[in-house]
């Protein structure tokens with residue numbers, strides 16, 4: 001389970017993290033996972049976990065965040 005290889009998902013997540021566009025289509029700060037609107041729509045517990053590093057739980061946290069945002073309907077462009 002603790003595979004150190006970079007997966008396709010990780011590559012995509014890294015590209016998104018380093019990009020200037022949030023998954024919702026809005027502009028975001030490079031290095032931030034989400035735009036401020038998406039970020040603030042997340043439960044506090046998840047917000048804090050976004051500071052986890054790659055390979056140390058970040059991917060799983062991102063997946064949970066994406067699910068939450070989709071459920072809220074704010075994931076639409």
Ligand SMILES: [Zn+2]
Nearest residue numbers: 022024035038
């Ligand atoms: Zn957003």
